[in-house]
Amino acid sequence: MEPEITDMVLLFQTVIQWIAIILSASTGVYDARKNGMDYFGALVIAVIVAVGGGTIRDLLLDRYPLFWLADPIYLISIFIVGIIGIILIPISRTDLPGDQKHSSGFLQSIVRLIFGTSGTFAFIDSFALGMWAYLGTMYALTSGIPPIIAPIMGVITASFGGVLRDILFAKIPELFKPSQFYAIASFAGATAYVLMSMEGFSSTDGFIVCMIVTVFVRMTSIRYNITSF
Amino acid sequence: MEPEITDMVLLFQTVIQWIAIILSASTGVYDARKNGMDYFGALVIAVIVAVGGGTIRDLLLDRYPLFWLADPIYLISIFIVGIIGIILIPISRTDLPGDQKHSSGFLQSIVRLIFGTSGTFAFIDSFALGMWAYLGTMYALTSGIPPIIAPIMGVITASFGGVLRDILFAKIPELFKPSQFYAIASFAGATAYVLMSMEGFSSTDGFIVCMIVTVFVRMTSIRYNITSF
Amino acid sequence: MEPEITDMVLLFQTVIQWIAIILSASTGVYDARKNGMDYFGALVIAVIVAVGGGTIRDLLLDRYPLFWLADPIYLISIFIVGIIGIILIPISRTDLPGDQKHSSGFLQSIVRLIFGTSGTFAFIDSFALGMWAYLGTMYALTSGIPPIIAPIMGVITASFGGVLRDILFAKIPELFKPSQFYAIASFAGATAYVLMSMEGFSSTDGFIVCMIVTVFVRMTSIRYNITSF
Numbered sequence: 001m002e003p004e005i006t007d008m009v010l011l012f013q014t015v016i017q018w019i020a021i022i023l024s025a026s027t028g029v030y031d032a033r034k035n036g037m038d039y040f041g042a043l044v045i046a047v048i049v050a051v052g053g054g055t056i057r058d059l060l061l062d063r064y065p066l067f068w069l070a071d072p073i074y075l076i077s078i079f080i081v082g083i084i085g086i087i088l089i090p091i092s093r094t095d096l097p098g099d100q101k102h103s104s105g106f107l108q109s110i111v112r113l114i115f116g117t118s119g120t121f122a123f124i125d126s127f128a129l130g131m132w133a134y135l136g137t138m139y140a141l142t143s144g145i146p147p148i149i150a151p152i153m154g155v156i157t158a159s160f161g162g163v164l165r166d167i168l169f170a171k172i173p174e175l176f177k178p179s180q181f182y183a184i185a186s187f188a189g190a191t192a193y194v195l196m197s198m199e200g201f202s203s204t205d206g207f208i209v210c211m212i213v214t215v216f217v218r219m220t221s222i223r224y225n226i227t228s229f
Numbered sequence: 230m231e232p233e234i235t236d237m238v239l240l241f242q243t244v245i246q247w248i249a250i251i252l253s254a255s256t257g258v259y260d261a262r263k264n265g266m267d268y269f270g271a272l273v274i275a276v277i278v279a280v281g282g283g284t285i286r287d288l289l290l291d292r293y294p295l296f297w298l299a300d301p302i303y304l305i306s307i308f309i310v311g312i313i314g315i316i317l318i319p320i321s322r323t324d325l326p327g328d329q330k331h332s333s334g335f336l337q338s339i340v341r342l343i344f345g346t347s348g349t350f351a352f353i354d355s356f357a358l359g360m361w362a363y364l365g366t367m368y369a370l371t372s373g374i375p376p377i378i379a380p381i382m383g384v385i386t387a388s389f390g391g392v393l394r395d396i397l398f399a400k401i402p403e404l405f406k407p408s409q410f411y412a413i414a415s416f417a418g419a420t421a422y423v424l425m426s427m428e429g430f431s432s433t434d435g436f437i438v439c440m441i442v443t444v445f446v447r448m449t450s451i452r453y454n455i456t457s458f
Numbered sequence: 459m460e461p462e463i464t465d466m467v468l469l470f471q472t473v474i475q476w477i478a479i480i481l482s483a484s485t486g487v488y489d490a491r492k493n494g495m496d497y498f499g500a501l502v503i504a505v506i507v508a509v510g511g512g513t514i515r516d517l518l519l520d521r522y523p524l525f526w527l528a529d530p531i532y533l534i535s536i537f538i539v540g541i542i543g544i545i546l547i548p549i550s551r552t553d554l555p556g557d558q559k560h561s562s563g564f565l566q567s568i569v570r571l572i573f574g575t576s577g578t579f580a581f582i583d584s585f586a587l588g589m590w591a592y593l594g595t596m597y598a599l600t601s602g603i604p605p606i607i608a609p610i611m612g613v614i615t616a617s618f619g620g621v622l623r624d625i626l627f628a629k630i631p632e633l634f635k636p637s638q639f640y641a642i643a644s645f646a647g648a649t650a651y652v653l654m655s656m657e658g659f660s661s662t663d664g665f666i667v668c669m670i671v672t673v674f675v676r677m678t679s680i681r682y683n684i685t686s687f
Contacts, residue, residue: 032405035401036401036406036407037401037405037406038405038406038407038408038457038458039457039458040404040405040412040413040457041402041404041405041406042405044405045405055289059288059517060513060524060527061523061527062522062523064291065290065291065372065373065374066289069289069290069374069375069378071375072375072377072378075378075381076377076378143523144523145523145527146529146530148530148534149527149530149533149534152533163626167396167625167626167628168392168396168401168402168405169401170395170396170399170400170401170628171628172493172494172495172626172627172628173499173626175498175499176490176495176496176498176499176500176502176503176626177494177495177496177499178494178496179496183498184498228496228497228498229496229497261634264630265630265635265636266630266634266635267634267635267636267637267686267687268686268687269633269634269641269642269686270631270633270634270635271634273634274634284518288517293520294519294520294601294602294603295518298518298519298603298604298607300604301604301606301607304607304610305606305607396625397621397625397630397631397634398630399624399625399628399629399630
């Protein structure tokens with residue numbers, strides 16, 4: 001059974017990773033347009049939100065070549081999502097600056113799913129959070145980072161793309177303001193992974209626990225409006 | 230004839246490169262002073278505008294030692310230009326904050342040439358744009374970056390020094406706002422270079438086409454006020 | 459006598475380094491809270507102020523693994539100082555946003571020592587400034603950076619943690635504004651070290667002269683209110 005489970009986990013990881021990249025790219029484009037950027041700026045923000053955290057991690061860990069420079073599939077996907085976002089957003093939102101068009105009901109519902117503050121988005125996004133927390137922490141451990149500080153690489157991977165985005169918006173990063181747990185959730189998941197790993201559990205087991213802990217902390221924080229201070 | 234042409238191209242590249250560094254450093258100092266920075270801040274901005282894009286490129290590509298740390302000629306030149314700029318600017322501009330002096334007619338005309346919004350500046354600057362687009366893309370290809378995404382390194386080299394500058398000014402980068410084509414021009418030139426390179430043309434031929442495309446796109450965009458949105 | 463002196467210098471360096479890290483972390487937390495960040499943001503700022511300059515230096519010089527990822531003692535110490543700061547600051551300051559408590563006289567005097575604008579703080583901080591200027595310049599020289607530009611790595615190590623902090627506060631870095639000499643002081647000390655090193659003096663002698671020059675320039679600038687412009 002073990003190989004079968006591992007295969008399912010790998011498939012699950014791949015699905016989550018791509019959903020995460022698509023979500024990051026599309027919310028990046030949306031935020032960039034809202035901040036008055038042109039399509040070029042929107043594409044840059046899409047890339048930075050999607051791969052920025054992993055890039056900071058790799059620069060700090062000396063992991064080369066960078067994953068998005070070694071394989072063009074990442075940037076190509078982000079560009080496609082970004083261009084679709086650029087085309088869709090102006091006709092679907094009414095709170096954007098500049099010229100606006102009427103939105104169709106169908107597009108609106110898709111866009112609301114992706115960009116809305118609905119629980120669906122937060123739930124899917126929390127899976128991405130756990131996924132990046134796991135990947136960053138695993139890379140840190142395999143790079144020889146002491147386990148006690150390895151979760152930091154998980155947190156950076158999961159959430160520092162948004163920090164780079166906010167720097168380019170010339171704003172204090174949302175991640176550092178009082179709010180429902182985001183970085184904390186990824187830290188909890190990453191720490192769970194390190195503990196599992198030190199206890200000799202497999203990477204697959206560690207991944208599953210990391211996901212459960214991250215999603216649980218994130219969603220509990222949202223559900224009961226528990227905030228940092 | 231070929232070696233002779235190559236020699237001329239090399240001389241041309243060297244001339245363009247140094248003009249680009251001097252322009253970047255002097256406009257960097259000017260912008261820094263306008264934003265209320267002291268001479269130290271102005272020199273830092275001069276360095277960042279001049280070598281910041283190439284530094285981001287080299288950090289992403291793992292190209293060490295960084296060109297401006299391997300050979301002191303870059304920083305020394307930027308410092309000399311920066312110090313001249315710091316001395317000249319207060320006596321030549323009247324829109325600066327702080328104490329102002331009267332400007333001489335001669336200095337004013339030099340400064341207007343360098344800092345003015347005249348077509349001359351834009352034309353010279355577009356050569357620098359093409360030059361960095363070429364260099365960044367060439368380094369990306371020789372570093373094994375997939376050709377389809379190599380132009381991104383050209384764009385970063387050509388225009389991300391200004392992004393770092395605007396981050397330090399705590400402003401949304403000009404590069405990401407609707408305006409006449411700048412990053413787009415370098416992207417067009419870089420893409421032309423990649424296509425030439427894939428078709429088996431020499432680096433010299435690719436460089437010439439990259440320059441022509443970049444300068445053409447940039448100047449056409451300015452001439453007919455074609456803007457991104 | 460020489461080994462004994464060297465031992466004393468090493469002890470002195472270790473003491474200064476730890477005082478510097480503790481000062482950086484605690485002022486980082488204080489500034490972060492004043493800017494409305496939560497405890498997570500405050501800890502990130504504490505880390506960035508304490509190790510940010512050295513990290514930029516190491517990324518530019520390709521020095522891996524990064525010192526704070528190789529040895530967990532740095533981050534653990536910063537976290538401990540940061541958490542103490544987070545606990546102490548709300549009950550000790552009255553100019554913070556959000557809910558405030560009454561401060562005890564004892565805590566107030568400690569906090570005033572650390573966070574006040576007193577000469578004591580500036581004096582201790584200037585030792586840290588000289589220490590980082592020395593370390594950065596020494597690493598630059600041993601990495602083969604040309605001596606004439608090596609002091610730049612000293613300045614970056616000593617003062618660019620604060621630049622990263624101000625970027626995250628979405629403000630123009632204090633370091634680049636007219637003020638009493640800070641970067642200039644570290645530059646003077648770093649240059650003194652390079653000159654000593656080129657004249658064949660030992661690293662210990664160079665360190666001592668770097669400290670004296672940095673502290674002298676910094677404190678003279680404060681005492682007589684000599685400012686950059």
